[in-house]
Each structure stands twice: as structure tokens, then as C-alpha cells.
Amino acid sequence: MARAFKPAVITANDLLEGDVVYLTADCGWTGDIEEAFVAAEEEVARRMLATAESQHSRVVGAYLAEVSVGSDGRPSPVHFREAFRTRGPSNYFHGKQAEV
Amino acid sequence: MYRYNDFDHDFVRTRVDQFRSQVERRLDGSLTEDEFKPLRLMNGLYLQLHAYMLRIAVPYGTLNGRQMRQFAYIADTWDKGYGHFTTRQNIQFNWPKLKDVPEILDALADVEMHAIQTSGNCIRNVTADHFAGAAADEVEDPRPTAELLRQWSTDHPEFQFLPRKFKIAVSGASEDRAVTRAHDIGLVLKRDDQGNPGYEVIVGGGLGRTPMVGKTIREFLPKADLLPYLEAILQVYNLNGRRDNKYKARIKITVHENGIDKIRAQVEEVFARNRDVFTGPPADLLADIEAAFEPPEFDNTRSATLEEALNSDAILRSFVDTNVAEHKNPAYGIVTVSLKPVGGTPGDATSDQMRVLADLAERYSHDELRVSHEQNIILPHVRRADIPAVHAALREAGLATANIGLVSDIIACPGMDYCALATARSIPVAQEISQRFDELKLEQDIGPLKIKISGCINACGHHHVGHIGILGLDRAGVENYQITLGGDGTETTAIGERVGPGFSAEAIVPAIETVVNTYLAERESPEETFLQAYRRLGAAPFKAALYPDQGVKSHAA
Numbered sequence: 343m344a345r346a347f348k349p350a351v352i353t354a355n356d357l358l359e360g361d362v363v364y365l366t367a368d369c370g371w372t373g374d375i376e377e378a379f380v381a382a383e384e385e386v387a388r389r390m391l392a393t394a395e396s397q398h399s400r401v402v403g404a405y406l407a408e409v410s411v412g413s414d415g416r417p418s419p420v421h422f423r424e425a426f427r428t429r430g431p432s433n434y435f436h437g438k439q440a441e442v
Numbered sequence: 443m444y445r446y447n448d449f450d451h452d453f454v455r456t457r458v459d460q461f462r463s464q465v466e467r468r469l470d471g472s473l474t475e476d477e478f479k480p481l482r483l484m485n486g487l488y489l490q491l492h493a494y495m496l497r498i499a500v501p502y503g504t505l506n507g508r509q510m511r512q513f514a515y516i517a518d519t520w521d522k523g524y525g526h527f528t529t530r531q532n533i534q535f536n537w538p539k540l541k542d543v544p545e546i547l548d549a550l551a552d553v554e555m556h557a558i559q560t561s562g563n564c565i566r567n568v569t570a571d572h573f574a575g576a577a578a579d580e581v582e583d584p585r586p587t588a589e590l591l592r593q594w595s596t597d598h599p600e601f602q603f604l605p606r607k608f609k610i611a612v613s614g615a616s617e618d619r620a621v622t623r624a625h626d627i628g629l630v631l632k633r634d635d636q637g638n639p640g641y642e643v644i645v646g647g648g649l650g651r652t653p654m655v656g657k658t659i660r661e662f663l664p665k666a667d668l669l670p671y672l673e674a675i676l677q678v679y680n681l682n683g684r685r686d687n688k689y690k691a692r693i694k695i696t697v698h699e700n701g702i703d704k705i706r707a708q709v710e711e712v713f714a715r716n717r718d719v720f721t722g723p724p725a726d727l728l729a730d731i732e733a734a735f736e737p738p739e740f741d742n743t744r745s746a747t748l749e750e751a752l753n754s755d756a757i758l759r760s761f762v763d764t765n766v767a768e769h770k771n772p773a774y775g776i777v778t779v780s781l782k783p784v785g786g787t788p789g790d791a792t793s794d795q796m797r798v799l800a801d802l803a804e805r806y807s808h809d810e811l812r813v814s815h816e817q818n819i820i821l822p823h824v825r826r827a828d829i830p831a832v833h834a835a836l837r838e839a840g841l842a843t844a845n846i847g848l849v850s851d852i853i854a855c856p857g858m859d860y861c862a863l864a865t866a867r868s869i870p871v872a873q874e875i876s877q878r879f880d881e882l883k884l885e886q887d888i889g890p891l892k893i894k895i896s897g898c899i900n901a902c903g904h905h906h907v908g909h910i911g912i913l914g915l916d917r918a919g920v921e922n923y924q925i926t927l928g929g930d931g932t933e934t935t936a937i938g939e940r941v942g943p944g945f946s947a948e949a950i951v952p953a954i955e956t957v958v959n960t961y962l963a964e965r966e967s968p969e970e971t972f973l974q975a976y977r978r979l980g981a982a983p984f985k986a987a988l989y990p991d992q993g994v995k996s997h998a999a
Contacts (some may be wrong), residue, residue: 358469358540360493399471402489413541421919423491423858426867430492431859433787433869436522436537 348408349377350387351417352394353427354401362427362438363401371401373438375428376416380409393419444589444734452485453597454551457558459852461485462544469541486557488544490862496535496543497560498550502570502588502612503531503813505555507800510811512553514796518746520546525796527781527789529853529902530609531813532560535762558596563597563604565676569611571620572814575623575737576776576822578768582631582639584620586732586776587668594669594722601676605683606691608676609648616933621815622657623647623935624907626693629677632662640664645675645705646697649901653937654694657702659709665728667713670720674713678705714992737821738808740771745827757844760886761833764844769822775829777807777821778814779836780843780851784880785873788854789817798839806832815904816853818846849884849891849958850876853904857897857914858921864897866914866921867947871895874951879958888958891972894929907931909973910957911938912950923950925957927984953988960987 351377352365363371364378369390372378381387387406407424409417419425421441430437446454461481467554468478482488487498498513513533517525520542521535528534538546550556559566575583584698591610613620614631622628628644641663647656648685661669679693682700690699697705752759779799782788789908791799799819803811806828812820824832836842845851855861857868872895879885897916905911910926911926922944929938945953955990958972964973964983976984 355489355493357475360489360494360537360540398474399469402475422921423916426858427491431536431869432867432872433859434522 343345347384347387348420349380349382349411349417350406350408351375351380352376352387352390352404353407353424354394357398357400365390365404369393370399371397373441375409375419378409378417380411380417381406435438444585444731445750450554451551453814454554454556454558457485457556458544458547458551461547465540465544480562482543483561484558485543485547486560487538487540488561488862490536490856490860491858491864492860493537494540494543495860496538496546496557497528498533498535498555498557499560499567499831500531500533500813501592502568502574502585503815504570504574504585505811505813505946506809507804507811509553509555510796510800510803512549512555514793514800515547516546517793517796524790524792526787526856527791527813527817527819529815529817529855530567530629531572531906532567532655533813534612534856536620536856540918545612548989562602562610563606564602565591565598565604565608565610568592569609569620569625569815571613571615571618572818572820573619573767573776573822574614575735575810576769576774577615577617578770579617579620580615580770582614583732583735583737584614584629584631586728586735587629587631587641588612589616589731589735590669590728591672591721593727594672600680604676604680605760606688606693608679608693610672613704615857618931618933619814621904621907621931623933624649624904624931625656627672628656631670638664641668642745643671643675646694646702647935648692648694649904649906650692651689651899652692652695652698653901653906654698655935655937656694657697659706664665666725667717668728669725670716671709671713673720674709674716677712677716678708678822679825682708717947738810740774740823742771742773743827743971744773745825747827748829749967751830755830757837757842758830758833761842761844762829764848765846767827771823773826775824775826777824777832778828778846779819779821779841780845780951781818781841782851782872783840783843783847784850784874785877788852788872789820795839795841798835802832802835816851817853845885847890847892848886849888849893851892852876853892853894853908854999855896855898855903857895857903861897863900865899865916866897866923868897868903868912868914869911871914871923871947871950875954875987878951878955882955884958884962887968888962889971891958892931893954903928904931906937907935909937909976910954912927912954913944916945917944923947923953925950925953925988927957927981928973930973939981941981942989956987957984960984
């Protein structure tokens with residue numbers, strides 16, 4: 343049986359900076375997962391991923407990352423790898439955590 | 443030290459210019475990522491979890507003050523003020539921007555350095571004993587051989603597209619500090635009965651998914667035959683090596699599946715043909731290279747300065763006991779500078795620290811530095827009389843941790859704090875272990891103990907050959923750490939044995955403490971090292987301590 347689809351965001355790395363980015367509802371990119379577009383259905387996710395992949399001059403390596411959606415509607419990562427990607431490394435205060 | 447010739451200079455500059463043009467094409471949209479990726483990887487540029495990463499080759503781990511100072515300049519100008527020294531004797535910068543990378547490569551070319559062949563299925567940076575040219579137990583300096591191999595393998599037309607990456611290590615001493623038996627090819631310089639120089643050739647070692655101890659394919663290979671013989675090994679591998687499955691493509695699998703005897707017979711057959719028609723670098727090139735590695739002029743004046751200082755300075759005494767190794771010249775010592783301060787990231791140095799190391803190399807170590815695969819920096823030729831001054835300067839720079847070979851001298855790969863391939867983090871585990879044993883004040887009592895941590899099965903952290911190895915995995919969406927015991931990366935290489943089910947991120951450091959406490963309780967005397975005790979006792983007492991309730995399954999992830 344096919345695995346049930348779980349809500350997901352489309353994430354990639356920025357071509358110039360290498361930074362982690364997320365696709366927004368208007369097909370732009372944001373560094374903040376909370377501003378990301380959440381695909382609730384598989385078909386939508388597939389379409390948005392194709393859109394992301396077509397932007398190969400902006401981003402690298404787009405893929406779907408599962409999220410849970412809070413009562414406020416904002417997504418947060420499910421897997422620890424994705425949680426690290428929203429912050430940066432744990433040994434130095436570098437990356438996203440330092441930009442906020 | 444070996445200096446580039448005009449060919450080397452032109453070659454590296456041309457490669458930088460080529461890459462600059464490719465980056466421009468990527469940025470203006472002419473190249474897709476699929477098209478660009480192989481080009482950037484061939485120039486050492488990876489895309490990691492949070493940013494790009496540039497891996498720079500430090501050939502056989504040897505560099506001079508000017509080169510180290512250039513790393514500091516790169517760290518300050520285009521990165522975040524630090525660099526990470528790796529288990530491949532390389533340096534990595536974790537935060538470069540794509541558009542800046544050609545500039546960085548130009549800055550490297552200014553000091554005869556580059557990032558070529560630090561990725562891809564080619565012959566990678568050749569590594570060597572980090573005490574090369576200095577160690578008291580050395581038969582012969584392995585670096586001329588490593589440099590010869592660098593010249594032979596760089597841009598070699600046949601070996602740019604091997605079934606998989608290929609790593610060669612060279613040692614020239616009785617103690618194997620280069621982990622030669624865990625490389626695709628390991629070379630150990632030796633003499634035959636008549637005193638002629640040559641090599642023991644080891645093949646098919648490797649860590650990763652399927653760890654293997656290398657096997658001796660030739661007990662003694664005369665020096666002049668080195669390149670035709672290695673070319674024969676590479677040719678046999680290139681023809682027999684599997685290309686259907688990435689995980690079975692390394693030469694260790696080729697040797698394992700065919701058997702060493704069959705591979706040896708094939709290699710000898712190809713070698714016999716190659717030998718007379720070999721068109722690679724001529725054998726006399728090695729003599730020229732050897733001349734470039736003539737030892738510096740040592741000052742043999744003996745002095746009591748160090749001995750007097752040791753009597754009044756316990757901190758210096760501890761440093762000398764732990765971090766200074768015997769030099770071939772009795773008036774000198776080999777100083778290992780630990781990049782493992784308590785709670786620090788193994789292998790990291792700030793730009794300020796790099797400049798201090800450059801200054802010390804120029805002033806006190808005949809302008810030589812080494813990067814060790816254990817992620818420390820070596821000042822190979824320090825007059826014993828200068829050690830107090832060197833130690834004082836290191837202390838001021840936060841570089842005087844006296845822990846070489848002890849529990850906190852941990853190898854750790856970047857793990858999931860940086861690496862896109864990682865399945866769990868490594869660095870925080872290393873940080874916590876060093877903090878915990880610092881609190882316990884047990885480090886000196888425990889004695890020699892090598893802990894090595896990898897954040898995935900690829901084993902960049904050499905966990906299989908750690909006395910205690912830690913492997914970080916993803917178990918159902920949670921970080922989980924497996925422990926192996928009894929590994930050894932020296933001339934008595936052994937692959938560590940997994941003790942049982944893994945531990946959570948919270949439980950792994952207490953588990954390591956349990957292993958160490960078991961050793962302390964079971965050892966016959968303080969002279970019996972952890973590894974000796976493990977070899978005598980086997981895994982049983984450690985398992986019993988780690989999984990006391992036999993219902994081992996309750997711990998299972």
C-alpha cells in the first residue's frame with residue numbers, strides 16, 4: 343500500500359550563498375521555514391517541486407521535507423536533519439540561528 | 443620542501459581560470475546544477491547542509507608558514523575566521539560563497555596550493571606519516587614517495603574515472619602513524635636483506651560500509667619499480683572493479699571477491715609487461731624529489747634549558763610528556779599541537795591560531811608544519827631548548843592542551859552539523875566526552891586511548907580503528923550511536939567489534955564512561971593500556987557493564 347502523504351515544504355540550497363531556503367506560495371524563496379508554502383496534498387507537492395526544480399539558476403537540490411503544522415498554521419520540521427537545517431551547526435553560533 | 447616547478451604553476455593557474463569561467467556560466471544560467479556539479483567537485487567544492495564547503499589538499503600533510511598564513515587570510519576574507527583540519531590531512535572551509543571560490547583558488551595558487559582531486563573517483567591527496575622526516579623510528583622519509591605519487595596521479599588520463607575514489611598512504615617508520623592498512627594502497631618503506639630501499643605494498647584496505655584490513659600484495663618492491671607496479675594495480679582494479687554498485691566499487695571489494703592471490707597474479711603479469719614500456723615519470727625523478735626533501739640543517743648544540751624549565755614548571759612537564767615525541771636528532775623534539783581543547787571542535791583552528799602556528803613554524807621549526815590525520819598540527823623540528831618558548835606561545839593562543847593520544851584527543855568527522863551525507867552529529871559527542879573526562883580528572887590515569895567518531899557509515903572519523911569507535915546513525919528519525927571496541931589503526935590494524943545495540947544522544951557519553959570505568963576496574967595495572975586490556979579480556983566485561991540486565995532488547999533502537 344502506498345504510504346499516506348504527509349504535509350511537506352519544498353526546500354533547497356541557495357545557488358549563490360549555499361544557504362537553506364524554502365519555496366513560498368508565490369513561488370519565491372525564503373530562508374524562514376515558517377514562511378514556506380505547505381503542500382497538504384501529494385499532487386500539489388509534486389507540482390510545486392517541479393516549479394522549484396525549474397528555478398535552477400536560483401537554487402540547488404530541491405526536495406520535499408515533511409513538516410508538522412501547528413495550530414497557528416505554521417510548519418515546523420519533523421526530522422532532526424531538517425530541524426538542524428533551520429538553525430545551523432550546533433558547535434558555533436553560525437548560519438541561520440545567527441541571522442535572526 | 444618540494445617547490446612547484448613552472449609546469450605545476452601553469453597547470454594550477456590554468457585550472458583556476460577554467461573553473462572561474464565555469465562558475466560564471468553557472469551564475470548566468472548557462473549551466474544547470476547537474477552540468478556544473480562534476481566541475482565544482484573536481485575543484486574541491488561541495489554543497490553541504492548549510493553552505494558550500496571547499497576542501498583544500500595539503501599534500502601528505504606538509505605545509506610551511508606562508509601557506510598556513512594564507513589559510514588564515516582565506517578564513518578571514520571569505521569564510522568565518524576558522525578552518526577545519528580533516529582526517530585526510532586536508533583543510534576544509536565551511537562557509538564560502540560560490541562567487542568567491544575562484545578568488546580563493548587564486549589565493550591558494552599564490553602559495554602553491556589547490557583543491558584539485560579532493561573529490562571524485564580519482565586518486566585523492568596522498569597521505570603520509572605526520573612525523574615524516576623527523577621521527578626517531580623512521581627508516582626513510584615517506585614524503586618524496588608521496589610527492590612522486592602526487593605528480594604521477596595528478597590528471598593521469600586513465601585514472602580520472604576509476605570505479606570509485608582511491609586513497610594511498612605512505613609510511614616510512616616502524617610505527618605506522620599513517621593507517622596504511624586502511625587505505626586502497628598502503629606503502630611502507632623498508633630495506634631488504636642487502637639494505638636496498640623498497641616498499642611493502644598493501645592493497646585493499648578501507649573503512650566505510652565494509653571495513654577491511656589491507657593485505658600485503660608484495661613483501662618487497664624495489665624502489666625503482668614503484669610506479670609501474672602501482673600502475674599495474676590500478677589497471678587491474680580499473681578492469682576488475684565493479685561499476686554496477688557504488689558500495690561494492692572500492693578495490694577492497696575487488697580484492698575480497700577475487701582473493702589476494704588472484705589479484706596478485708594479475709598485477710604481477712601486468713607489471714611484467716609495464717615495467718619495460720612504462721611511460722610515466724622516470725625513476726630518476728624520485729632522486730630529484732628526494733633532494734628537495736633533504737632534512738634541514740639541524741643545530742646539534744645540546745642545552746639544559748628545557749630540563750631546567752621542566753623542574754620548575756609542572757604544566758610544561760605535562761605538555762612535554764604528552765605532546766612531544768622523540769626526534770631523530772636528540773637535540774630536537776617533535777611538538778604536536780592539539781586542536782582538541784576541552785569542549786572544542788576537533789580539528790578546528792581560528793585564523794589567529796593559524797597565524798601563531800605559522801610564526802612558530804618559521805621561528806622554531808625550520809618553517810615546517812604538518813597536519814595529522816588525527817586532526818592536530820605538528821611542529822616537526824623544534825630544538826628541545828626552544829620548547830619552553832614554543833609552549834608559552836601556544837598557551838597564549840589557547841593551543842597548549844596536553845592531551846595527545848589521551849581520551850580527549852578525539853577524531854570526529856564534521857557529522858550532521860555540516861555534512862550532507864551524515865546520519866547523525868559527531869562534534870557534540872566529542873565535545874561532551876572531553877568535557878566529561880575533564881570533570882572527572884581521569885585523563886592521565888586512563889592513559890593512551892583513541893576515541894574516533896563518525897557521523898555516518900562512510901567512516902571519515904575512522905571509528906572502525908578507534909580503540910573506542912562511535913558511529914552515529916539515524917534510527918527511525920532519532921540520532922543513535924553504536925559503539926565498537928578494540929579497533930586499531932597502527933601496524934597491528936584491527937577493525938573494532940560492535941558491542942551491541944546503540945545508544946541515544948543522551949546516553950552515549952555515559953555509555954563511554956561505563957566502558958572506560960570497566961577498563962579501569964579490570965586492568966591488571968596502570969601500565970596495561972585500554973587496547974591491551976581489551977585484547978586480553980575480550981568484549982564480555984564491557985558488554986556486561988553496558989547492558990547489565992541481559993534483556994539487551996530493551997535498549998535496542
